[in-house]
Amino acid sequence: MPGNAGIAMEASCIPGDVLSPKELACLAETLAVDLTVVGPEAPLVAGLVDEFEARGRTVLGPTSAAAQLEGSKLFAKQFLQTHNIPSARYAVVNTPADISPALASFGFPVVIKADGLAAGKGVVIAQDESEATKTTTDMLSGVFVGQAGRRVVVEEFLQGPEASFILLTDGTAYLPFPATQDHKRVFDDDQGPNTGGMGAFCAPGILSPEQYKTVVETIIEPTLAGARKLGHPFRGFLYCGLMLTADGPKVLEFNVRMGDPETQPLLYALESDDFAEILFAAAKGSLGSAQLSWKQQSTACVVLASGGYPGPYKRGLPITGLDEAQAAGATVFHAGTLLREGRPVTAGGRVLGVTAAGDTLADALKNTYSAAEKIHFEGCHYRRDIGKKAL
Ligand code: AMP
Ligand code: GLY
Numbered sequence: 001m002p003g004n005a006g007i008a009m010e011a012s013c014i015p016g017d018v019l020s021p022k023e024l025a026c027l028a029e030t031l032a033v034d035l036t037v038v039g040p041e042a043p044l045v046a047g048l049v050d051e052f053e054a055r056g057r058t059v060l061g062p063t064s065a066a067a068q069l070e071g072s073k074l075f076a077k078q079f080l081q082t083h084n085i086p087s088a089r090y091a092v093v094n095t096p097a098d099i100s101p102a103l104a105s106f107g108f109p110v111v112i113k114a115d116g117l118a119a120g121k122g123v124v125i126a127q128d129e130s131e132a133t134k135t136t137t138d139m140l141s142g143v144f145v146g147q148a149g150r151r152v153v154v155e156e157f158l159q160g161p162e163a164s165f166i167l168l169t170d171g172t173a174y175l176p177f178p179a180t181q182d183h184k185r186v187f188d189d190d191q192g193p194n195t196g197g198m199g200a201f202c203a204p205g206i207l208s209p210e211q212y213k214t215v216v217e218t219i220i221e222p223t224l225a226g227a228r229k230l231g232h233p234f235r236g237f238l239y240c241g242l243m244l245t246a247d248g249p250k251v252l253e254f255n256v257r258m259g260d261p262e263t264q265p266l267l268y269a270l271e272s273d274d275f276a277e278i279l280f281a282a283a284k285g286s287l288g289s290a291q292l293s294w295k296q297q298s299t300a301c302v303v304l305a306s307g308g309y310p311g312p313y314k315r316g317l318p319i320t321g322l323d324e325a326q327a328a329g330a331t332v333f334h335a336g337t338l339l340r341e342g343r344p345v346t347a348g349g350r351v352l353g354v355t356a357a358g359d360t361l362a363d364a365l366k367n368t369y370s371a372a373e374k375i376h377f378e379g380c381h382y383r384r385d386i387g388k389k390a391l
Helices: 021-031 041-045 048-054 073-082 096-104 129-141 209-229 263-268 275-283 322-327 361-372
Strands: 090-093 110-114 123-126 152-156 162-169 174-176 185-187 191-194 199-202 236-245 248-255 298-305 331-334 337-340 343-346 350-358
Touching (some): 041 048, 073 209, 096 129, 174 209, 199 263, 199 361, 209 248, 263 350, 350 361
Antiparallel strands (some): 110 152, 199 298, 236 248, 298 350
């Protein structure tokens, strides 16, 4: 609910506006739903899981309290600091008077983050003091990302390749997924503003075996233990956004869900056919030593976005070439689309995620891009360099 043109090809969608946790719980009761898996962050932070659990419904996702790891950047920074988990130095800005003292302890560039949820658009890397001051001022006043920016976190700028490490946990046991890599900036060569993510891939070597061990020991285990210690064990998908710095892996952010577009190449590489059973076990708190098997292939996804995204963009533009892209061997996952008179049209900033596999990363990318070229809608743009640095 409300679904999109792609989901409508696989399942029946319920039209209408997004409902409150209570209304969704009533709907799940009416439909006698066995398992609810919550995708996006907003309903998690709004307490959907709390509501379902109170009614005895089987649901996979963190409670509202546990979802604060994504819901508030400041909460996440304090959590990381309390549990000695490696992350960037930070300062908090509550009022314009705090800006100058906060910036004084950092060099440039510096990272300015809106505290609340901003659909991936609440982070700015400011190159100098005037840009940092203006960005922070616009966040505090609500001009930049509305309420989400009423409190701001200023952070030390970290350098290195990024990696997304996603795991499934029942609160105690956890099942790590292969690492993926996202591309956050809107244009090639990491130019332009941050977005929700413009493309991702899943291939061996994103984390070396030593980096993997360090991430598990210094980040994953202390995070899950820290959440239990706080009395809010984390159940669901935990996404750790990492920067692989010269001083070792550090946490850039937590998401309390799978990533978009990381999920497309990640699940495309899944071989096991018991994913639903494993999700059910995690929701019941009995994940145990469940395992998943993964294909010996690389996978990639490129996001086709609306003209103007991540700024304002038009909607309702007809999309062509979907069948041709599928025939070229890719799977086209829909995001911001809907069916109008039976035809797919654009309905959001990130419209489609064209996803394909290959024996090597180079093959996966070739297959992805040759399918993406078949798709057209007015203003469509996408990055041409997904995976290029890794190659
Ligand atoms: P976040 O939503 O906090 O992950 O930030 C979005 C993106 O901004 C990250 O994926 C990075 O590309 C960039 N970013 C965030 N924090 C930092 C940092 N401390 N240093 C450098 N880049 C950062
Ligand atoms: N691709 C990053 C995210 O889902 O937030």
